[in-house]
Amino acid sequence: MRIVCVGGGPAGLYFAILAKRSNARHDVTVVERNPAGVTQGWGVVFWDDLLDDLYRNDPVSARWIEKNATRWDTQEVHLRSESAPHLGGPGFALGRERLLDILARRARGLGVDIRYQYDVADASAFTDAELIVACDGANSRLRQRHANHFQTQVEEGRNKFIWLGTNQVFDAFTFAFEETPAGWIWFHGYRFDRDTSTCVIECQQETWEALGFDTLGPGETLRRLEAIFQGQLKGHALFHQPRGLGKAPWLHFQRITNERWYHDNVVLMGDAAHTTHFSIGSGTKLAIQDAISLAQKLRAHDHLPTALDAYEEERRAALLAIQLAAHSSAQWFENVPSYIDPDATRFAYALLNRRGSSVWSYLLLMASQRPALRGALRTLHSSRQWIRAQRRDREAARMM
């Protein structure tokens, strides 16, 4: 089958890898508008469930991803730079640049043709393709060409956010909330390599205007944010894009859904099909799970529309719960000032509870405030992760 993936993000590259792995005779091309090694955004977080999926589907790239990822084993909530209640739970982080490099190397090794600096206007450039995967991100041009067919809905979030990097090393996944005369502003930050952290800063639109961000230039924006968060950044600078690749814009989150996921032989995948608010850190995982699902359906069904129907049905169902959680989380962050509590632990619980938590999460949160119990929980989590990693390794060895 001749397959073209438009967009060399996690969705497109991972799908290309799986398509080639399922049938080496497939002719797979990925076209990407950026030059090789260039991407927007810094590090992304993920959890063991993604590693499980990666190992099950391509142990080679899974090993590289795990080896390059940074592990964090606690979360902290800083309110006005003062107190830092702990939220439990470990996770991983990896730079987008590194992730894409790993996937591109693996794809090329399997025989995928990756063409960079190739900006696709519409699917008509690929008349010889039997399948065109529109994995060109949230602002997908391929999707926009057939917006009526896909019945795309775009809902804009009320807050402003900006995705920055910093060389302040946040070893814990850190939420920091600062009060300014113009209102509350906050970030979440985490280290994703030896000396770089992601720092996603967010505030309400009114606060953003009152702080003057609507008139400040890119350099002044960073300086003002560094001053607001000086307690957390400890003198370290903020940066716009990796390797000075341009300015990060202030954006509103766009919640994208589609009534239909394919049109003839053009199928949506990843952010082109759906977005989930960045505060639950799941978009990359979902993009990769889309890729896994489509590859499986193509193996199971020779008839393309049947495979695409099965893919759409499976992914739509799988997304329901996580989209709901993402929506609740986005709404929580749009109403941060109403949750601010003089008791930082109670505030941390409200933050933890934003996606709907159980009574156990409250007990765990209280336990995490005591260093000895926190240490015990950390050991428990590490042992569980170790056992899970051993199981993955065994499964991967069987597959190789």
Ligand SMILES: Cc1cc2nc3c(=O)[nH]c(=O)nc-3n(C[C@H](O)[C@H](O)[C@H](O)COP(=O)(O)OP(=O)(O)OC[C@H]3O[C@@H](n4cnc5c(N)ncnc54)[C@H](O)[C@@H]3O)c2cc1C
């Ligand atoms: C602030 C922020 C923080 C986030 N943090 C996390 C996180 O911690 N964990 C997580 O899992 N997810 C996170 N995400 C979400 C995650 O980045 C996306 O969900 C994920 O990248 C989707 O992958 P994709 O391949 O569908 O799209 P993308 O990664 O957007 O890739 C699309 C690719 O298509 C290319 N392209 C676009 N148009 C064209 C064209 N016309 N021709 C050719 N190429 C084109 C683009 O250059 C891009 O490389 C975050 C998102 C944001 C905004």
